[in-house]
Amino acid sequence: MNTDSTRTLTRPVFDENPIALQVLGVCSALAVTKTLATALVMCLALTAVLTASNTAISAIRKLVPRSIRLIVQITIIASLVIVADQFLRAFAWELSKELSVFVGLIVTNCIVLGRAETFAMNNSVGASALDGLGNGLGYSVILIAVGSVRELLGAGALLGYQLLPLASEDGWFQPIALMRSPPSAFFIIGGLIWLLRTWKTSQVEESETDVLVPPTPARSES
């Protein structure tokens, strides 16, 4: 694999993360991350759909008239989503019940259509597949982090294994009920973006306001 393909695959994970930098697909990141298990299944479903849709759309990109390309893209994505949904119902019925409509809603996930429109329509099949996989991984990194934090703090468990003994069962840990409700993911995603931008400072946005702050005021004046 040459370096270009490696870049296509790895760039969306931290450098151009679909959730943390482009702030796409946030709705599902709030909805399905109550436990790590549902987050993992959602990651797999989205990555599979995204890789397949990017590949398919890239393969027919020269045959599709510009004027109807969105309809064609959505048709392909929707078909793939139905396949993923049916697959989950067949092989992971319990989890698919917990995910409810959110697998079906992958069709409206901005990441999928966004990659199809901006990348797959303009690049080769191989690169598009890697781009889909890379963006799926970028989405998964955030979802797994959010799902882990929420399940650990909201239930003291990870993947259903009780790590922190609950106070209600003679342990010491009192679960944080806030973590079981979707809005807590906003705080966690915000914290992750903060961490990521502390690490990759090029992602920091320019300040929209200019408040003058004096450079380190002298202590003696207080």
Next chain:
Amino acid sequence: MSANPRPQHAEQGYLARAATARAPHVRQREDLAGVLRHVLVALAPCLLVGLYNTGYQANLALAQLGLGTTTGWRGSLLNTFGVGFDAGSTLDCVLLGAAYFVPLFAVSALTGAACERAFALLRDRRPSPGLAVTVTLFSLSLPPTLPVWQAALGIAFGVVVGREVFGGTGKNFLNPALVGLVFVYFAYPLAFKGAGVWTAVDGFTGATALGAAALGGMGAVEATGVTWLESFLGLVPGSFGETSTLACLVGGAYLVLRRIASWRILVGATLGLVGTLFLLQLAQGPAPSATQVPWFWHLTLGSFAFGVTFMATDPVSAAQTNAGRWIYGFLIGFLVIVIRLQSPVHPEGVMLAILLGNVFAPLIDYAVVRRDIRRRKRRHG
């Protein structure tokens, strides 16, 4: 002007772009730290009534349970110094109240200060002022039975997420004390719900008038034995500082006279509450509900007086235009009643209402300023 090239507020981390050479000069006698000191003074009546009332409610409950002393370390400490548990003795009540309030306050203050300090070091700036007010407001709003570590988590969340991530005092769009409070409220709902948390005695359940109203309307409020005067004076179970409407009125009057709190917000919120209540009363059914409780009761119940006086008027997070303050206050009063009466989950809506008001404040100001610009264009353009 040249005598003092660095105005006092420069200490807080902000500088005017330039000192003006000739009139008109903008003058402000008080710096930010001075304003915040006045807020602390205004909170004093609430604090004193709160200390007394927390002990008073606890001693009443102890007598009712037939106990001579409270349990745990507080019991040992107070017994060591020979403090009694007589609800009739003001000193006994204040000391018992302090035994509950001081640990919560001290832990909140230490945690809050540590968070401030950490951000000041990271950003190479002085700690932003206002921590004392935030911690006092926060701890006065807590139920007396809250574990101290939950208070520590709450104030840390309030200071960091409510203020420091936005750049410190003056740049927060929400009231940090409320952010911390709402964090505890949603993180540990049991600490705020039910009849057992508002009186500082283990195992004692004493319903608040608001809780009773939600269940059985005015009849249930009367059945708790609380009179309107007691509710107004603050001699009812509740969090430390919120029970006494009278103390809030005294503190609010001080803030309004000092021109720190906007009277428009206070009047707007009261009108919003009363107006919305009247509308809902027109549409109510015959079943007993909190809607039947008359408006003068609703004004004294729960944390309405405390929240509106000290939190909604926070000059940083409130609306800044005069017309905007009316709308902002009215919106908060409206939301308090809507959440109190129409939400099955939240018996009290004051903190959520004020936070929503904070969120809408910039939009309200924007609309008011746009309207003024349009009006002037029509007049002069």
